[in-house]
Amino acid sequence: MSGDLQFALFETAIGHCGIVWSERGIVGVQLPARSERATRDHVIRRFPGAIASSKAPASVRRAIDDIVALLGGEPRDLADVMLDQEGVADFNRRVYEVTRGIPAGRTLSYGEIAERLGDRALAREVAQALSENPTPIIVPCHRVLAAGGKMGGFSAPGGVRTKLRLLTIEGAQAEDAPVLFDRLPWMAAPIRRV
Numbered sequence: 001m002s003g004d005l006q007f008a009l010f011e012t013a014i015g016h017c018g019i020v021w022s023e024r025g026i027v028g029v030q031l032p033a034r035s036e037r038a039t040r041d042h043v044i045r046r047f048p049g050a051i052a053s054s055k056a057p058a059s060v061r062r063a064i065d066d067i068v069a070l071l072g073g074e075p076r077d078l079a080d081v082m083l084d085q086e087g088v089a090d091f092n093r094r095v096y097e098v099t100r101g102i103p104a105g106r107t108l109s110y111g112e113i114a115e116r117l118g119d120r121a122l123a124r125e126v127a128q129a130l131s132e133n134p135t136p137i138i139v140p141c142h143r144v145l146a147a148g149g150k151m152g153g154f155s156a157p158g159g160v161r162t163k164l165r166l167l168t169i170e171g172a173q174a175e176d177a178p179v180l181f182d183r184l185p186w187m188a189a190p191i192r193r194v
Contacts, residue, residue, distance in 0.1 A: 004051065007051070013073070017039065028046060028047055110152065114126045
């Protein structure tokens with residue numbers, strides 16, 4: 001990574017998230033852990049040497065505002081958020097680029113992403129790349145499902161439950177999955193395929 005890394009924590013509808021940046025762009029996003037302190041600890045473990053900052057650049061503040069809005073149920077497009085992907089493998093970058101094109105409330109399968117990369121047989125490699133995604137939400141790996149609309153895995157704190165919660169916030173819901181927030185009718189909409 002080039003330059004010094006800085007980070008900030010911020011509150012969202014699902015808990016405290018963290019964001020890490022360099023002079024080149026966003027390096028990492030940390031989804032909420034069980035507490036604000038636990039989220040902070042995750043950030044520090046993932047990005048040793050990152051320094052807490054209360055003065056994020058305007059581009060980082062916009063990314064934070066958009067993440068907060070998206071996690072609050074407002075439609076937001078994070079496609080213009082600049083990422084610093086120094087040190088990220090080329091294949092992973094290609095997977096993340098396709099994944100960033102999935103709009104909120106829509107999904108693709110690992111196989112469909114592999115197909116868009118030119119070889120459907122790479123579905124497992126796509127899943128592996130997404131499990132290493134340093135910038136969830138900006139690279140919306142929660143919008144990628146296993147074959148047949150199954151949830152598949154999710155490496156963020158809370159695992160598949162967090163993935164399901166994010167999809168529910170965005171108005172997507174797998175037909176075979178339990179509805180976590182069944183009191184709000186708009187949250188029970190079926191998943192729309194891209």
